[in-house]
Amino acid sequence: MRSKGQGNYYFDKKSGRWIWTMRYTDRSGCPRRKKITSKQLEVLTGKVNKYLHQTADNTIDDNVSVEQWACIFLRSGRAAWKGRTYYNYRAILRRYIVPTYRKRKIKEIRPFELEQWYQELLATPLSISTVLTIRRVMEVMMSAAVRNGLIDKNPVKLSRPPRNPKKTIKVMSITDMGRILSAAWENIDDNASDYRVRYNSHRNYVFVYIAAMTGCRAGELTALRWSDWTGDVLQITHSVSLTGEGKKIITDPKSDTSSRILKLDSQSVAVLSAWQKYQYCWRMRVGNYYSDRNLIFSNAAGGIMSTTNFIRRYWHPLLASLGLPPMGIHSLRKYHASFLAQQGVALPAIAARLGHADCTVLERYYLAPVVNQNEIIAAIEKFWDKKKGQ
Missing domain, CATH: 3.30.160 (Double Stranded RNA Binding Domain)
Known part of the structure; x- marks a missing residue:
């Protein structure tokens, strides 16, 4: 046969x-x-x-289908991608891209039909951000096909993305940050009947303070060990991410530029020193309950801190108590970048401190536009004053 x-x-x-x-x-x-x-x-x-x-x-040839290439793409990238990238890509491919184009040859996909598909996804309805994420994943997959010589051009790059109205960047003011830190300090509860609440209230204050003064990502802070801190230097070498099963693990940072050394101000050093002493006394008190992993921001049992619980149970209620609008924990990172820019620190230096490769992301997503133009006029007046003095 x-x-x-x-x-x-x-x-x-x-x-x-x-x-x-x-x-x-x-x-x-x-x-x-x-x-x-x-x-x-x-x-x-x-x-x-x-x-x-x-x-x-x-099998890789000119007739490879979208489904076949998606399998190869995921398998080849799994070892290289960091954090949850693999699981996020797999979810998007399995839920949206493969079911739509399963047996179609990748060389047959045309930009105009992709544009029609985006509109169909929006009508399902999906949010504009979700559709743009789907497009970005497919663009990466097709770029890999171009790189491997399977297609000459990336049809996703040639397609026009659905319009996404640019949102105004919201950055909390120095006054609001001062209120937040004061409220976090006042929320330290040494009289709570639950001893874990006492521990967490201290840790949460230190977490908010160090996040605001360093601009570190939440995952970078939760991965910090005491061995990463020496004097006024903090080394960022790891990050916490989730596996596909939802398990928290400590991995390499988000990118090569994310590994960096940060200088700390004297007050931040004092805050960390006080917290280190408190955590040591805590370990001595609870004994075997605490599984020491040398983490700076551990949970009450010594394990990896849950940022999800922190945001839901502490951060959002803290903002609400001050009458501030809901903001993600990433807003502390944005505040740090915006504050440094207002103080005249060069953008490349700020980008390096945040772990960005260049200033592109910093300018697009972190820095709020200048609303008060009096500063601009004052700068121009200074220019003419100098000209008159020459």
């Missing part, structure tokens, strides 16, 4: 087994022969179909 491109089935009387064989060419270009056997034809057929499916996922 023969099926074109699917190998050859036959029954071997001598061994009493069904045999399937197929010739193929390996990576080196040498001809090879694959052989699978079984006593029953039905069992052999199942084995062969499984083998052909696996090899199809690894």
Whole structure:
């Protein structure tokens, strides 16, 4: 029995087994022969179909389908991607991209039909940010296809993205930050009946303070160990991320530029010193309850701090108590960047402190536009004053 491109089935009387064989060419270009056997034809057929499916996922040619390329793309990128990137890409591909274009050849995808698809997704309805995320994942996947010579141009890059009205960047003022830190200090509860509440109230204040004074990401702070802090220097070398199963793990930072050394101001050093002493006394008090992992911002049992619980149970109620609008914990990072810019620190220096490769992200998402133009006019007046003095 023969099926074109699917190998050859036959029954071997001598061994009493069904045999399937197929010739193929390996990576080196040498001809090879694959052989699978079984006593029953039905069992052999199942084995062969499984083998052909696996090899199809690894087959790269001009006729590769979206589904096949998505499998190869995920498998090849898993080791290189950091944090939750793999799981996020896999979810987008499985839920949206593969079901839509499953058997279509990647070389047949055209920009105009992608633009129509974006509008269909918006009508389902999906939010504009979700549709843009889907487009970005597909763009990365198709860029990998271009890089491997499967297609000449990336159709996703050539397609026009749906319009996303730019949101005004909101950055809390120095006054608001002062109120937040004062409220966090006042919320330290040394009289709580639950001893874990006492510990968490101290830790939460220090967490907010160090986040505002360093601009670190929440994942970077929760991964910090006491060995990362020496004098007025803080080394950012790790970050906390979630696996596909939702387990918190300490991994490499988000990017190469995320690994950095930060100088601390004297007050931040004092805050960390006081917290280190408090945590030591806490460990001595609770004994074996505390599993020491040397984490600066550990939970009450010594494990990795849950930023989700921190935001829901502490951060949002803290803002609400001050009459401030809801903001993510990332707003502390934005505040740090905006404050430094207002003080005249050069943007490349701020970008390096935040762990950005350049100033692009900093200018687009972190720095609020100048609303009060009196400063601009004052600067221009100074220019003319200098000209008159020459």
